[in-house]
Every structure is written in C-alpha cells, then in structure tokens.
Amino acid sequence: MAISSLSSPSGARVSSVTVKNKVLKTPCFFLPTSRGTVPHLTPDNVEEFDIPALYVGLEDCLDRLEASPILTNEGTIKKWIAAPSVQPTLLAPRRTSPLPSVSAGQSHINIVTASGAKKLTNDLYIKAVLKLCPELVIPLNDTPTSPPGVKRKPKIVERSVNWTTELLLALKATDAFNTTKVFFPVPDLDTQYLTPIFQFFQENQLANNIAGLAFSNNVNPLPADLVGLPRLSIQKFESPLEILKCIQRGIDIIVPDMITQATDAGVALTFSFPPPSKDVLNSKIELGLDMWDERFATDMEPLQSGCVCKTCRRYKRAYVRHLLQARELVAWILLQLHNVYAFTAFFQGIRASIQEGNFDEDVRKFEEIYMTSFPASHGFGPRKRGYQMDLTNVQPVENKPAWISMKSPLEKEIANEYEALKVTERKEDTQDYNEPELHNSNDPTVDLYADTYATQAATESDSELEDALFSQLDEFDDTAYREQRLEMLKKEFARVEAAKEKGHMQFLTVENEREVMDFTLSSKKVVIHFYHPDFIRCKIIDSHLEKIAKVHWETKFIRIEAANAPFLVVKLGLKVLPAVLCYVNSQLVDKIIGFADLGNKDDFETSLLEFRLLKSSAIDRLKEESSSNKSIYHDELQNNQSDDSDFFE
Template sequence: MVAEEAARLPSVMLSFVLRQGELARAGVRLGQLTIQGRPAIATPAFIACTSRGVIPHVTQDVVSKLTRVSLVYTGLEDFIERSPQKAPIFRQDTHHSTSRLRDFIALPSGCTCILGPRRIPALECPNPNTNSSIAISTSVGFQSLALGDYIQSAQQLQADITLGLADVVTTSKISQKRLEKSADRSHAWMRDTLAARAESDTAQSTLFASIPPLEPHQQSFYLSDLSDEYKSEVRGVSFHSPEMAATLPQALQDLPRICLTAPASPHDIVQAVALGNDLITVPFVTETSENGIAFTFSLDPATELSNKPVGFDLWDPSNASDLSPLVEDCQCYACTKHHRAYLHHLLSAKEMLAWTLLQIHNFHMIEVFFVQMREAMAEGTFEAKSKAFTRAYDAEVPKATGQGPRVRGYQMKSVGGGEPRKNRKAYGRLEEQARKLEEAESGVATPEVETLAGDLEKQGLGEMQK
C-alpha cells in the first residue's frame, strides 16, 4: 500500500504491509505499520512501557524532543482506583484529540498508544481470574476487572490500539483443566468483545486479539475462529510469549504481532525478532537506567572480542574523572551534551537528572539497535549478524552496584504483614539534631564535630568525609 493510500485510511483502520519473498519465509519480518493520524512505523520496532501513562523519568516533552519513541504501552490497571468507571481518567475532557487516554497522559502526537488490561511486566495477583474477570493490581490494592468494565473503559479511552482480554495463567504449575479453561475463556471474551463493539454506536479503536501462551492444539477452536470468523474485525494479534509467533495459523500470518513480554537483555530481543515478532515491549530499559547502567552494545560490534558487557556501571568510581561520552559517536542528548563524570556525580548525589539522562541514552541505543536489525534484514545479513552479536556480548545486563530511585509499589510483590520496607529511610527525625545544633551555638554544650557529623550521617542527611 503506497503512502497516499495509507493517508486516506479511516481513523479506525490500520495498515500493515510486509515485505514478501525469502525474507518472510525465513521467519524474520520486515514491514511497515500505519495508523491514521500517526507516523508510519517501520517494523520490527520496540514498545516503551509506561507507568500511569508516562515513561518513568522522562516527561512527555522530553520524549517528543529527545527520543525516537514511537510506540507506548499503557495498562488500564494503572488508572483504576476504587471503581473502574470513577477514576479521574474517565472524567477527562477531550480537548486536543478524540482520545481521552491521550489527553489525560498528554501523549505526543507522534506516539502510537497501545492499551492493555495490565502493565508490563504485570505483578502477580493472589486472587485468581474468573469466568468473567481478571485479577489486577491497582494503586489501592488487588481487584478484579470485569470484561464488561474493560470493554466500556476501552470505548471511553479510545487508544490507537486496544488489546483484547485474555486469561493468562501466571502460576508455574498448571493443570490440564486450567489450560483448557484459559483457552475457553479467552475465546469467549473475544466473542463477547466483538459483539459489544458491534452493538455500540461510538467510534472504536483498532482491536488486537490477545492469544494466551498455550500450545496451538490447546486453543485450536479459538485460533480457528480468529482465522475464519473474526479476522475481518481484528487487525492484529498479541502474545505473552515470543515463541507464539511461530505457531500462528497461516490465515493470521499477515497480521501485525505484538509481543507482551519482559526480555531480560538485547539477546532476548534478537531471539524474539528472529521468531517473527513485529512489536516488542522492552521494560528492561527502564530497569537498566534505574540501576545506573548505560548501554554500549551494537548489532555490528567493531571488534571480534567475546563476552563483552552490553553496558557499563556508572556507579563505578573509575567514571568520576572520565570526560568521555557514554558511547563514542553516540548522537543522543546525554552523550552530545554531557560526559561520564557528570552522570557519575549525579548518581552519587541522588539527582533525578541522572536517570533522565540514562533513559534518553538507553532508549536511543535500543532505537539504533532496531534500525540495525531492520537494515540487516533488508541486506539479508540478519542471521549472520545476530550470531556474531550473541558471541560478542554477555547474555546478561550488568548488575546494579548503587542505590537507584525509590521503588514503586507495583515493582515488587507484597507478601503480607510485617514485611520490611521496600525503600531505605531517607530522612530521620530532625528535632534531636536541631537541639544539638542549638546547644552548640549557645555554648551550653560543645559536642564533638565528628560525633555530630556521625549522627547526621546516620539520619541520612549527608556523608562524613575523612
């Protein structure tokens, strides 16, 4: 489909064009995704994961000006409070667009917005899914999200792409009966979603069918109906396992694929792309930035060395006087405006700007990585370069050695009463220190400077230099 035809697409339509021939048969897919009103997206591409609608540590204007992020994923559970339909997002007026979600999170017009029921990665919930709802983790605790509420919310929020509800099992041990139930529920929920959309007289966002991580024979009826009855009404599919891309029926092969997983490193991204996934969530980018790690990898490494780290630790004291950029010749804002010593200082001082600059750099490196993969696909060298990349770099991102920003509630599971605090106490009571200072100034007492400094250090108010 040419650009002029894509520009005339109705607002609810999506165009996905794949390059055919040997490239498509090899498993990897090179294509272009076009949604009316948004810039065309070359695929494979990455999806940035958000927290309450924003990428952590970067404001929306920074995303627009200093990054090339073109796809963002938002989880409905991020916005739900006591009642799904009474949260502030549902009272948002649509001034600048037809999407209440986009206006609420002030998403740049150049970003395509994807709405799903849960954030990525999702926190495991203690309560199970039911025949008509899934378990979610909200800012006010664990709740259940009914299918009807999700459908209604999606119609009100009007994201560019809405993912259907799927019964995803998160436990490690799953019985055969539970697997069958997961397939039946996901099938029924897709049927009911399409029926509700047909009865509604409001505009509908583009719908992607969600496929649970099951074997094809375990959900054969669901896949059959997607191929035969529902294909004209769904414009793409989403998985919770990258391996699912290789098991799709032939009739669904031409649909765009979203991979809703949490890859641990760039190696996992290469594997997901090799399996034929088009759009891949990359939550590990934010985790890496928060750990003070700067990415340095490339699909086409300049040297033949093996076991190279994919990034380096800015907490390391060796960076304290290093005036070189994070990566030589990198064109991101952090590398062209600042140096390693400055970011090391920001981390040591617990300045929020440290994580902002690291996010800008790391997302730039991911974008360049995807560009390199697409170029390799077009040249027919993807397989060779991906093998060379695997040999050249460590499969794991370096571990954190310093203290990152405060942990957010949805980042780790709560185990019940009496558990330790997730964040170290930043500040203690100041009254005792204020009294000692007053006594020292009045001459009533003259506490030793080292003792007073030690007390201040214990309270988290500074570090004593010796």
C-alpha cells in the same frame, strides 16, 4: 494494518504497519509506561523520540475501579497521559511484567493496583476502552502467572475468544470501530488448545477487524491465513540477545522493560546492532556501563562514543556518575534519554540488517561478541514505584486524625468528653474478659510490665528487659510489698519464657505435617495456616497472622505449605486456600476457609481475623489498658463485639 514482509531464513521479517495514518516500520518496540508516564521522561522528551507507540497497563490507573479519575474525568487516554495527539497508544489490562495475581474468573481477571488487588470485569474494561479511545488495544485476557493445569487451559482460550468478541461487538456499535484496533491475545499454550481461536478467524466476520496477534511468550505455529498479521510480544526480556532471538521467531513488536530497568540500575546501554567487527577484540564487550563504577570518576567521554543523543552530545560519564553519587534525579533522566535513544538505534540496525539479508549472521556475531547479561545492580536506584513494592505487607495507618485539632474550642471540648466517655464504657464493658492474673491487682508495676513488654519485647534482649522492670521496683519502699510483687512478676516472666520456648510469639513456617501434629499436641492453643506460595490471599492472611502472633503469645502460630501436608489436606477436607485451622487442647475448634467469613474482600482489618480467633477461643482476650493500646486493632475490636451478640451469651 497489514504486514507485507521480507524475511530472513530464520523467520525474522521487516514490514510496515499503519496505525491511524502513521506508518510504523517493524521490527519495532513500544515503550512501556508506568501510571501512564515513561519513567524519568517528560512528555516533550517522549515526543522528540517519535516512539512507535506507548504501552499503557490500565491496572496502573485503576485504583478505584470505575470511580478512578482516568474514567471519571473527561477525555481520551492521550489527554490523561499528556501524550502528543499523533502518538499512538496501546491499552492493555495489565502492565508489562505484572505482579502475580489470583486466577481469573468467568468474566473477570484479578489485577494489582496501587491500592491492592481488584477484580477487573470485561464490562468495565470495555467501558474503559470506549471511553479512552486508544489506537490499539489488547482485550482482557487470562494470562496465568504460573503454568496452568490441564483443566484451566481450554478455559483460558475460551475466555480469550469470548472477551475479544465482546469487545469487538461493543466497538462495532460505536464510531470507535475504525479508530481502535484490536490485537488478539494468543495464550502461551500448545497449538492443540488454540483451535477455538483459529475457528474464530475462519468463521467470525469480526475477525476482519483484528489488527494483529499479541503473544505472551512463544509464537505458536499459525495457520496460513494468520501469518500475515503483525505479531506483538509482551514477553519479559533479560538481554538484547533474547530480543534478537524473539525477532528470529517472527515477532514484529516487543515491549521491553529492559530500558527503564537499566536506567534505574544506573546502567548506560552501549550495545549496538549490527555488532562491531571482531578483529579489534580480545574479550567479550559489556552490554552496558555501570555508571556507579569508580572507573568513570574522571572519564570525560560521552556515555557511548559516537552516540548523538541529547545526553551524549553535552554530558560526560564523570558528570553522570557524580550526579548518581549525589542521588540527583537528573542522573536517571540523562541515562533514560540515552537508553531510549540507544534502543531506537538498536532497532534501526535490526531492520537494516534484515533488509540486507545479514540478520541471522549478525545475530550469531552479536552472541559471540557481547556478554550475556548486564552489570549487576547496586541497589541504589531512584525512588521505588508502587508496582515494585510488596503490597501484601502494607501497615495500617496508626496516626490519629489531625482534623480534631482544627475544630472550634467548644467542639473540641465536646469531642474530648465524648472520647473520655468511650474509654470508661469500654472498661466497664469488658472487665469480665480480662486476663485474671493481670487484672486482680491495681498494682502499677503490673501495668508497667504489660506496657513495657508490649512495646519492647520484640526488640530488647531478655536480660535488659528484666533489669528495666526490676529497677522500676526499687522505687517502692515497702519491702514486704516489694517482695510480693517481685514474686508475681517472676511468675509472669516464667510463663512468658515458657511460651517463648515453645516457639510462641513468632509465626513459624514448618516443612512437614508431622511437626504440625506435634505442635497440636504440645501446645494448648495452635493456629495453623495452610498456604500456597503463589496465592496473594495466603500472603494477606500471613501478614495478619504475623501481627496477631506478636501480641497473642498464649497461642502457637504456624504455617505450612499445603503441598507439604498431603495427608492433613485430605483428612481435613481442605479444597480452598488459604485455610486457617484452630486447635485448642488438641481439638479442632475452628476452620476459616478462604475469605468468605472475613468480609470476602482483600483489605479486611486484622481485627476481624483477631476477633474470629477470639470467638473460637484460639486466642485469649487482651488485657485492657486505658492509657495505651497494647493491640493496634483495639478500637475495631470493640466495635465488632457490639455487633455480635453471640459473644456475650
């Protein structure tokens, strides 16, 4: 692969890159995939487009790390994603515009898979590259999702060099050295930090096998011997103008998310390059048409006049709008066919313009003529994919396993008896720990209160709840008995009301440390989460505490951003986040720092945290019920207790 360029004064250049006998003319774009597929398109349609290369983020296919089907099944990446054999693929550790993840370590990065955050080590990544044989690969790289600190910057560069060297050595030891080409990941840092990379190219023999440079954002000034290498950018672009400016800075290949984003929003891309001449214009032209718009309801034009894509040759705007209105999936297929085609034409125009020497002038005109952003999305898109969802709030599965009903009648009977036995054991085990007020009576109304409260408190207003409870009491005839119960319920109600008034039962975010200190004085039990807004593990703690707060209203749950509590952070010696601190009667009784005490993994059960809080008496034991569980973590809690003898001493 080599670049022989013809450039514009600004730095845009045309050239060609040879990837496994296929000549790619640059500037060009690689099409991002989601879990290996180009969203909305079948492989035969992708083949017809003759896309320069498909970008595959390995994290999309690595739900179970080394046990993931992409690695355990036979065959290369092309077999896995059903790409045509002539279609080049680029493998990268992460998808384009990845979700933020925790900082990398010395030999791993953190990825976000469909089943949660995972550690991807360089060893596993190299194993995947050797197995999948992509034509192009970006080595593992530590690309921070927020601006890195001074200490981290040299580490990022060091890791880029080390991990790339390890990959090159592994490739060299196999036949893959000639078929898999490496794009060196250049971190988005000031040139002063990049010296180790420039040294690598000067001193290391392996540098001869580097096929290009992969930039995450800016193109840094490069030494003369690196200028000839093809440059790829995985930057996120918001508009075609940003792409043009990026090409002016000397980028040869981009990986735009914009195409699928426009399609998902129901937008047909209609910009072209070079732009149409200005004399026919009064106002700025739209970059795309929002096909949800009513003005297209009877419009019998193709999506873009003059377009010869599969969609525009046969279908009209009115029909595409009709399909969108009906949420018919073929609407997004037709839009994607057009949008990918429009992008192909856009890049043909860019190359022609650079060759003719008009590029900088054409970019200026483009900026003058077109609007700067796409029409706003309506929010009615096709079904969301995993990477678009917030994975930190996934609810645990609550359904009972179905398999038990498929057993033979005898097995079923045994299973039922066993279940019944477990329930009785549980009741006997834990009686001593029950809430005294609620336990000292077998009165059904008190149980009723607890049940109703647990299920309805969050949704119903207080007066409705009160009415419902008291109306149940009308069923009891004995007046004295009734009054006694009524009195008891009222007391209980007052207690809950008082708790609510203090802000219990909800997970509160406070802004300053003064408030935190006030809460530790005014509430008997307080649990405080010191968090960082960008840390995934803090979000995980939040989701668990939120659930616990709803059930344990005897305790006040608050969270504060560590940056807003400088005094407390120093005083309490907090160096690692998330940090959960528990106060009882204004005394610090427990500190839970990081995940070390929570199994050191991201997918621990809420019950584990609940149990820990219980042990430090930051929360009270929940009242036991045989018929229905007040807490969904009930079962795990029982198991954990039997493992931990301390609790019973």
